[in-house]
Amino acid sequence: xxxxxxxxxxxxxxxxxxxxxxxxxxxxxxxxxxxxxxxxxxxxxxxxxxxxxxxxxxxxxxxxxxxxxxxxxxxxxxxxxxxxxxxxxxxxxxxxxxxxxxxxxxxxxxxxxxxxxxxxxxx
Numbered sequence: 001x002x003x004x005x006x007x008x009x010x011x012x013x014x015x016x017x018x019x020x021x022x023x024x025x026x027x028x029x030x031x032x033x034x035x036x037x038x039x040x041x042x043x044x045x046x047x048x049x050x051x052x053x054x055x056x057x058x059x060x061x062x063x064x065x066x067x068x069x070x071x072x073x074x075x076x077x078x079x080x081x082x083x084x085x086x087x088x089x090x091x092x093x094x095x096x097x098x099x100x101x102x103x104x105x106x107x108x109x110x111x112x113x114x115x116x117x118x119x120x121x122x123x
Contacts, residue, residue, distance in 0.1 A: 001026045002024055002025070002026040002027050002032065002098045002111070002112040003024065003025045003026050004097070004098060004113065004114035005025075005115070006020060006021070006022050006114045006117040007021050007022075008020040008021050008117060009094060009117030009118045010118075010119070010120070011121075011122065012086055012119070012120070012121055012122070013122050014087055014088055014122065015085060016086050016121075017082070017084045017085075017086065018083050018086065018119060019080055019082045019083070020036070020081040020083070020094055020096075021079075021080055022034070022036075022078060022079045022080075022081075022096030023077060023078050024079070024098065025077065031100065032053055032099060032100060033051065033053055033098070033101065033103040033104070034051050034070075034072060034079040034096060034097070034098055035049065035050035035051075035096065035097045035099065035103065035104070035110055036049045036050070036070060036079075036081045037094070037096075037097060037107065038090075038093065038094045039092055039095070039116075040089070040092040041091065043092075045095070045107060047061050047107075048060070048061055048070075048094070049061065049068055049069075049081060051070045051079065053074075055071065055072050055074070057103060058070055058103075059105065061105075067083065067085050068083050069081070069082040069084075070082075079096060081096075087121060088121045088122070088123045089121075090121050091121050092118075093117065093118050093119075094116060094119055095114055095115075095116045096114045097111075097112060097114070098112040099111060
């Protein structure tokens with residue numbers, strides 16, 4: 001079992017930045033690929049970014065490349081999502097997830113999920 005707890009969400013003005021953190025506990029964190037997803041108001045949960053267990057490989061939703069950066073610190077059992085140049089349409093609940101498979105954009109590939117952290121971007 002892996003427990004995931006997100007933090008770092010909040011209210012920010014358009015153009016601002018936030019860094020989300022996801023702290024993991026339980027089984028060896030470094031064994032898992034990690035992902036970030038989000039669910040905006042009235043929308044389905046969508047892929048944001050993912051990172052390999054080693055940190056050497058990453059993947060991003062095409063629309064977010066260049067603004068969002070995923071990283072991880074296996075010594076701290078934490079994965080991060082740096083979000084820059086935020087837009088009102090980035091408003092969503094952001095979830096981190098852990099996968100025993102290779103990094104994936106598919107929700108079904110992830111075995112464990114956090115409870116989410118709210119990000120609100122005002123115009």
